Amino acid sequence: MKIKILSFFALLCVINIWGQELKAQRKGFWQQKVDYTMDVNMDEKAYQYDGKMALKYSNNSGQSLKKVYFHLYFNAFQPESMMDYRLKNISDPDKRMVSNIGTKEKPILQSRIETLQPNQIGYQKIKSLSMNGVNTSYKIDGTILEVTLPCAIADGETANFNIEWTAQVPEQIRRSGRNSAEGVALSMAQWYPKMAQFDEFGWHLDEYIGREFIAPFGNFDVTIHLNKNYVVGASGVLQNPDEVKGYQAKAKVKANNGKATWHYKAQNIHDFVWAADPKFVVDSASSKNGIKVYTVYLPTDKEVISNWKTALGLSTEFFDFCSAKFGTYPWPTYTIIQGGDGGMEYGTATLITGGRNLKSLVGVIFHESAHSWYQHLFGINETVDEWFDEGFTSYVEELAMQHLFEKRGAIASNPLIDAYRAYYKLALSGKEEPMSLLADYYNTNYGYSNEAYNKGAVLAEQLGYIIGQENLEKTFLKFYDIWKFKHPTPNDFKRVAEDVSGINLKWYFNLFINTTRQIDYAIGHVTDSEIQLLNKSNFAMPLDILVEYQDGSKELFYIPLREMRGEKPEENFEIYKGIKRTVLKDWFWTNPEYKISVNKAPKTITIDPSLRLADVESANNSLTR
Incomplete structure (x- = not known):
């Protein structure tokens, strides 16, 4: 009888442990789903385009929706926009987004958006918008499109939206734009009406002032009509490489009225980017695990070409390295595109500036590619938890740089020592704010950058100090297994780390994220x-x-x-x-x-x-x- 009782209690323990394991994913978890089919006709001379979208929106929220919202990001690039006012009023504006109309000794910084003329601004204008064939009413406030539905979308239903819009590509100021400083003709990020994220916390309707993003997962089917002499790099998989310039030596470019058609498909991503220039060249290589990596760049000189070719080889190693450390990269391709004004991650692709020395080029590629995990694969809400996105990405980047670029393996104890030093400088500067602050609301860009990138990376490395390095490595992989494609929160990561290590971590995450207390x-x-x-x-x-x-x-x-x-x-x-x-x-x-x-x-x-x-x-x- 004693043996039976012990067996019964052992069974209860097993059931309890199993139940706790299941609860690692939040009870009642749900998420919305989108499927975009878009057709874009680009006038590359006027920097304007017309777009058509068929969008399937699946409501899994447990409630009916009477309204939905979209982001119209290009509208930020207009005088008197929120982004314009942010540049005028923050003490240390992004230098890429302002002009010095004073002297070097006495600078007077002016928002570049403030001086844009009508033919230079960005805009997205809705021509028609319907749901299930019925026209909707809508209004636009800045970068947010609010749509009042003809009838509510019930829980479990899928609504079909059809949108026609016209847009103008702004001067290259931040991420998106025409004629970048490096000469890229079109950097097309945040270029389409993008469905806003709705989750357990409600609608995420942050106006665009140049920071972060969040969106539901879905599939993209994108057709781009563009001058046949251009080469395009984009998210997803090119469906017709034999009909366009750049991807196959024996391709026969199909053109209609001087325009070629580029057709891309991507599955289970939450943003789609593309860039185009007639001078682009395309290189590609496959990793040992079969991931096809493309580089699309301007071959301005021999050193640039050599750097990009070296970076391509290292990039294939990067994806295999990260797949082993942080979970398998789930898509067949990744495209590294020269464009924009620095580096920014998107679904299965990135825009980066390319005129860099080799170490800088590899570093920015590794950083943006690492966002394939900490942002895109997980769908982290970087508008709320920017450190979870940028900090963990910086952690991945540094490990990869030391293992692959420096070829010395990670420093035995702390490969993030530079991030620690930057955090110390911030902590002692008097400018530190709680890391729980929303990304848009930091008082300074200096504070935001160091909180999100450096202190966030320190949080990850120091977690290994608390629970042990081996447990930290197990945590990353288990977190991937449980939370890929599910928009996890920092608390979800904490719960996994606690489960792996058996250590309570509430105190650590609370103090390091929500306060500016210092360790001494x-x-x-x-x-x-x-x-x-x-x-x-x-x-x-x-x-x-x-x-x-x-x-x-x-x-x-x-x-x-x-x-x-x-x-x-x-x-x-x-x-x-x-x-x-x-x-x-x-x-x-x-x-x-x-x-x-x-x-x-x-x-x-x-x-x-x-x-x-x-x-x-x-x-x-x-x-x-």
């Missing part, structure tokens, strides 16, 4: 038998303490934080090889002091020899007697 530990009084440690801040962390004794022996002390309710396993870093590890009793955050008893005289004490603890004042982290 110090070594206090040291005797031959005792080491005093001090927490000089209001942010408590677990500690690794390396002690070298006077006799030359070493010992690593691990002090877990009580709030963790667990311990990280021993880590296999080279700096710890052959060193005895001793786990001490936990330290709790309300006590600013901790004492370690030793049975030999210490010579050198070091807090966190792996350099992964984001301690803003490292001068007091080591002591030699």
Whole structure:
């Protein structure tokens, strides 16, 4: 009977664990779905085009919808738009988006949008809009199109929208535009009426001021009619490479009234980009895992061509590297296109500036390609959790750069040391704001960039310090298995990390994301038998303490934080090889002091020899007697 009872309780435990595993994906999870079919006729001389869209919109929300919303991003590039006013009023506007009408010594910055003439602005104008064959009423406020439906879309129903619109491509100011500084004719990002995201948090209707995006997953079938002499790079898979310029040596370009037709399809993405120029060349290579990578660029000189060809080979290695580390890349192609004004990620493609030295070119390609995971594959809401998007992408980029470009493998303990240094500078500048701030609302671009890119990367690397590097690697892969294509939140990632490690992480994510509290530990009084440690801040962390004794022996002390309710396993870093590890009793955050008893005289004490603890004042982290 005792054996049966134990077996029964064991079965209950298994069922409970299984139930917890299922709950790793939120109960009642749902998401909307879109299917775009678009036909675009481009007048490349006037920089204007007419578009037709057939959109299937599936409502899975559990409620009926009386209205839907679209983004009309090109409308931001008009005088007196929200983007224009943002440039005029932020203290450190993006230098690409302003002109200096003063002197170098006394600059006077003017919004480039403010001076646009009618034939230079961007716009998207709706010519007709219907749902299920019935005309709708709508209004446009800036970059948001609000559509009042003739009848509600019930839960579980799919509505068919038909939209005709006309648009003008703006001067190249931010991401989209004509005639970029590097000479690319058309950089076509945010170029179509894009269905807004509706999820458990409601509608996401952020006006476009130059920052981030969110959209539902879906399929794209896009046809582009353009001058036959142009070459196009785009999201998705080109369906007719034998009928257009650039992709096949023996292609017979089919033209109608001087225009060729480019046909692309892409599945399960949430944005579609394209760029075009008559001088583009196309190269391609396949990774060992079969991912076809294209580069589409301007061959301006021998060095540029050489850099792009080298970058192409490294890019194929990148996708295989990331597939092993962060989950399999799920699409057949990726296209790296020269265009825009820096680097920006889209579904299965990116726009980047191409006139760079090799390291810079590879770095921006790795960064934007890494967004294939942390943004596009997951569908992270980067308007809300910009650090989850940019910070984790920066983490991936740095690992890949050190493993593939530097050819030395990742630094043994902390490959993100440069991000840490940038975060320290921000934290001590007085300009740091909580990382939970919406992307658009930072007081400075300096603050936004360092919060999103650097502090976000530090969060990921420091998480490995808390739960152990091996557990961090397992977390990335399990998160992929559970949350790919499902718009996860940071809390979903936290839950997976807790499940993998058995460590409570609420305190860490709350303090590092929602506050500007800083970590600062110090070594206090040291005797031959005792080491005093001090927490000089209001942010408590677990500690690794390396002690070298006077006799030359070493010992690593691990002090877990009580709030963790667990311990990280021993880590296999080279700096710890052959060193005895001793786990001490936990330290709790309300006590600013901790004492370690030793049975030999210490010579050198070091807090966190792996350099992964984001301690803003490292001068007091080591002591030699």
